[in-house]
Amino acid sequence: MKTIDIGKLIISILLPLSVGAIAGMFTAQAIPEWYALLNQPSFNPPNWVFGPVWTTLYLVMGISFYLIWRQEAGKERNQAIGIFLVQLILNFGWSFCFFYFKMIGLALLDIVILWMAIGLMLLRFYKLRPLAAYLNIPYLLWVSFATVLNAAYYWLNRS
Numbered sequence: 001m002k003t004i005d006i007g008k009l010i011i012s013i014l015l016p017l018s019v020g021a022i023a024g025m026f027t028a029q030a031i032p033e034w035y036a037l038l039n040q041p042s043f044n045p046p047n048w049v050f051g052p053v054w055t056t057l058y059l060v061m062g063i064s065f066y067l068i069w070r071q072e073a074g075k076e077r078n079q080a081i082g083i084f085l086v087q088l089i090l091n092f093g094w095s096f097c098f099f100y101f102k103m104i105g106l107a108l109l110d111i112v113i114l115w116m117a118i119g120l121m122l123l124r125f126y127k128l129r130p131l132a133a134y135l136n137i138p139y140l141l142w143v144s145f146a147t148v149l150n151a152a153y154y155w156l157n158r159s
């Protein structure tokens with residue numbers, strides 16, 4: 001059994017949490033100003049739900065990343081890490097597309113690509129460490145819901 005590498009674990013958890021925090025800092029202003037004025041779908045959760053859900057997902061994402069990062073270096077592990085980083089960039093970009101640039105259609109395209117990247121990440125993670133993939137199922141489910149929500153916003157607010 002491998003010992004815990006505290007440094008890698010901390011970096012693994014701080015990476016997605018930091019991405020979420022930075023995106024949140026840049027996009028928070030749009031919520032009371034622009035977002036509140038949009039036509040909202042009936043199934044839109046209250047705003048207070050998003051913070052705890054995303055924080056939990058980022059924590060779990062970090063733990064799963066740690067499980068992959070601590071695997072023996074090699075092509076499979078490096079590809080899994082690369083896909084993790086790609087989906088994290090797409091996740092980061094979605095907030096800017098939707099809230100900062102107020103481009104709901106571009107955000108929809110981003111989140112569809114993000115959903116596919118998460119699916120690919122789960123497949124790659126599963127090959128290396130099934131638990132790392134299983135930990136991300138709630139993330140895939142939440143992004144599935146967010147994709148439908150984004151599509152509803154696009155439909156209800158198209159000009």
